[in-house]
Amino acid sequence: MLQFLSRRLLSTIPVLLIVAVLVFLVLRLTPGDPAAVLAGDAASTEQIAQIRKSLGLDKSVPEQFLIWFGRMLTGDLGESYYYKTEVTTLIGQRLEPTLSLALITITIAVLVAVPLGVMAAWRFGSWLDRALMSFSVLGFSIPVFVLAYMLIWLVSLKLGWLPVQGYKPIAEGVGAWLYQLILPSITLSVIYIALIARVTRASVLDTLGEDYIRTARAKGLPEAKVLMRHALANAAVPIITVIGIGIALLIGGVVVTESVYAIPGLGRLTVDAVLARDFPTIQGVILFFSVVYVLINLLVDLSYVFFDPRIRY
């Protein structure tokens, strides 16, 4: 187990290293001089050169990378060109809304998708199964922002049940916080539900064909117990895996959802930074999202031991 753990941890290092190189290169080897952007239109050539020097942009690209990488390892992602604050501080400030949105979304998605998937597999070929499969294709196809506006129009404008936009920090009360986030979370959870429900269905369908299911039924176990204790428990690993992989979809969705619902989170920060050509912030945010994604999938791998005791590392 320990050996596996260390091997698995070590294997994420090259991936993260390549992510770092890619993030650095993508934004540094592009046309457009950040120093000129920073200096503004009225700046003289000398002023621009001065800024270039202070940013370290006059050094060679490999040098720049090493400096940037070294700083990054100590948790220093540089200073935002636009906000004039540390990128790590900026990420810290914007973390709560995004984390809240993501957690509520995942909770909704799992609570809805897993039972639906199990039911669909249990009644394979029934109207419920077909409806779920159609819904999942639909869920994959409706763009998050189109869905967002449809829900705002229906739930907020026509019915007046929920606020149109905005965010309230959890410090102002859990009720207000949840009230603001419920619609964005539902919006974002649709594609995630489609994904998880599909995999749950396929995975449970596989286990329902196993001998131990027939045995469990034969010994008179209630059907609910057969489904939960035997079918779902044995189907857990693919479901957990897809929840982990789905985080990438979720991150993409967060960027769009936060823009539509005016939530001041990391997604909104990404778009604003891109529009302002704020290199350090873009690098920082992409790096942050990618590291989170890699680490979550590491956790997912490790959790297999918990969800499937047959797996021994």
Place this chain on the structure above:
Amino acid sequence: MTAPPSTPPEEPTALESLSVESATIVSQAGVWQRVRRNTSVRIGGLILLMLVLVALAAPWLGTVDPSLFDPVSRDLLPGATGEITTLDGDTLEHRFIMGSDSFGRDVYSRVIYGTRVSLIVGIATALVAVAFGVLLGLLAGFIRWLDGPLMRFMDGLMAIPAILIAIALVAMWRGTLTTVIVAIAIPEIPRVTRLVRSMVLTIREEPYVEAAVSMGTPTPLIMWRHILPNTVAPLIVQGTFICASGILVEAILSFLGVGLPPDVPTWGNVMAEGRVQFIQYPHNIFFPGVFLAVTVLAVNILGDGLRDTLDPKMARRG
């Protein structure tokens, strides 16, 4: 595909079990027939065909130049009649079927012309991603020393959420049709590469490839004649799904204001323009949104159908 001992198409179960073993056994005619009979392929294909026709016939569908605007005709509701000024300065009476935006441009014309952009981006993204993925996958599968580094590189690329890569690339390059296509295609390449590489590694061990190798057939010829034909079916399926996500991501980029310039008629741009006034004039979001959702849905349905018929191995995975 190599010479097929043709199986009668009346036995779909036998066909399917055979094709799981090896894609080469099914005759091309048999596969084509199965594809054509599939309901999903028919529905998705029909909707797409209609969209292609709309895109091609855009100038003759009662549209005006999508960039024309007239300040007098700002924020018209769907169905309203107003005026529009042509580039020659003539003022025409025009019926705004889908209303107009805050510049006084005809939303209907912009949505219809937007079909062109979406379809071009979707198809081109799929072609670019598949082309590079095939090339890199073949290289990784055949050149041992390249395999490790290349696949680690792909792992790294896959660890960055696709939309973030696309947003960053387009923002840095400035949005043109080419940069948008390339930026959306790049994050899709690793998946294609992985697929092709794994197929190469499997097929390479087949007796007929070993035979070709022992006869001294040059590697490029083996790739071309024995490996590539086997990857066609899964690549068509994969390409369809890439096309769907390409259309989606392009709309997202435009909507966020980091994609094609705002005057280009794309569905995302129409929605981006309409979002400020969404509460008063929801039609600017509604019409392009419906077109976008229906298009992506059609491509996804087509992809599902193709997967079920062309690639039963993948279909079983759900």
